[in-house]
Amino acid sequence: MAGSEGFVGADNAEAIITRIEHKTRKIESLLKQYKTVEALKTALEGTYAMTSDERCKSAHWIAVHRAIMAIKDVDGMLSSLDPEYYDILMKYLYRGLSTGDRPTCDQCLRIHEKLTERAGHGCILRFLTDTVNTV
Amino acid sequence: MGSTLRLYLTCIRNTLHAAMCLQNFPCQEVERHNKPEVELKSSPELLLNPVVICRNEAEKCLIETSINSLRISLKVKQADELENILTKKFLRFLSMRAEAFQVLRRKPVQGYDISFLITNYHCEEMQKQKLIDFIVQFMEDIDKEISELKMSVNTRGRLVATEFLKQFI
Numbered sequence: 394m395a396g397s398e399g400f401v402g403a404d405n406a407e408a409i410i411t412r413i414e415h416k417t418r419k420i421e422s423l424l425k426q427y428k429t430v431e432a433l434k435t436a437l438e439g440t441y442a443m444t445s446d447e448r449c450k451s452a453h454w455i456a457v458h459r460a461i462m463a464i465k466d467v468d469g470m471l472s473s474l475d476p477e478y479y480d481i482l483m484k485y486l487y488r489g490l491s492t493g494d495r496p497t498c499d500q501c502l503r504i505h506e507k508l509t510e511r512a513g514h515g516c517i518l519r520f521l522t523d524t525v526n527t528v
Numbered sequence: 529m530g531s532t533l534r535l536y537l538t539c540i541r542n543t544l545h546a547a548m549c550l551q552n553f554p555c556q557e558v559e560r561h562n563k564p565e566v567e568l569k570s571s572p573e574l575l576l577n578p579v580v581i582c583r584n585e586a587e588k589c590l591i592e593t594s595i596n597s598l599r600i601s602l603k604v605k606q607a608d609e610l611e612n613i614l615t616k617k618f619l620r621f622l623s624m625r626a627e628a629f630q631v632l633r634r635k636p637v638q639g640y641d642i643s644f645l646i647t648n649y650h651c652e653e654m655q656k657q658k659l660i661d662f663i664v665q666f667m668e669d670i671d672k673e674i675s676e677l678k679m680s681v682n683t684r685g686r687l688v689a690t691e692f693l694k695q696f697i
Contacts, residue, residue, distance in 0.1 A: 487579055487581075490581045490582055493582040493584070502535035502538075502583075503535060505539050514542060514546040517542060524575075
């Protein structure tokens with residue numbers, strides 16, 4: 394299956410980090426235009442690439458965190474988000490909940506409740522069982 | 529403030545509802561043994577991702593699941609030294625009587641104040657929803673209990689001091 398290489402080439406990781414930097418700039422510009430849902434979608438796309446490298450994971454997390462903290466209207470955001478993003482969003486919510494930082498945890502708890510109502514408990518279970526693609 | 533508590537408990541309730549999918553699984557290594565896999569952690573294929581849910585810097589909850597058992601560890605908010613001592617003593621009192629609770633663990637996991645161990649046998653004897661309700665109710669009540677204990681300690685201290693110092697008037 395593509396993407397399951399054990400050894401992470403240094404140049405590959407660098408390419409991913411550069412891509413994430415581009416993504417972060419795009420997210421910042423979208424947030425300035427108050428397009429929070431598009432910013433979140435951009436942040437969540439392509440996060441499965443090179444999931445073994447810690448730096449890539451941290452860089453992805455920083456981008457997603459920025460997008461999550463900018464969300465004010467949770468219901469509106471979830472109704473306009475495609476269902477295919479629910480699982481990956483749930484994974485990042487749990488990463489946010491494990492940080493212990495008060496504003497992050499507040500926001501993540503708020504989104505978690507609404508997301509569980511929409512996506513169901515299966516979404517949580519898919520996060521718990523997926524030990525391969527962790528974020 | 530109250531709303532974060534409600535959200536925190538809802539999150540824990542939903543996560544437990546999803547994670548409490550336990551079935552009987554005899555030990556793979558030793559014949560005729562049946563051990564809670566979450567305690568041994570010997571086979572990674574039997575374990576699910578552990579989850580840490582933090583409400584803030586002081587309160588958090590660790591949920592670890594495996595195929596036949598689930599471990600929930602709680603860290604309770606302790607605002608000052610007195611609450612620290614009261615929490616430790618009170619939860620130690622409960623943990624020592626873990627037999628009566630059935631799902632309580634005798635020693636909390638490192639870094640936490642109290643731990644629960646739920647096995648597939650508990651799920652067979654008791655209803656899953658009621659177990660989750662018990663854990664969430666426990667979390668709500670523990671804060672109230674610690675506040676009540678603190679207030680009674682302060683009240684008693686004040687009464688004792690008043691009575692004692694009366695003789696010097």
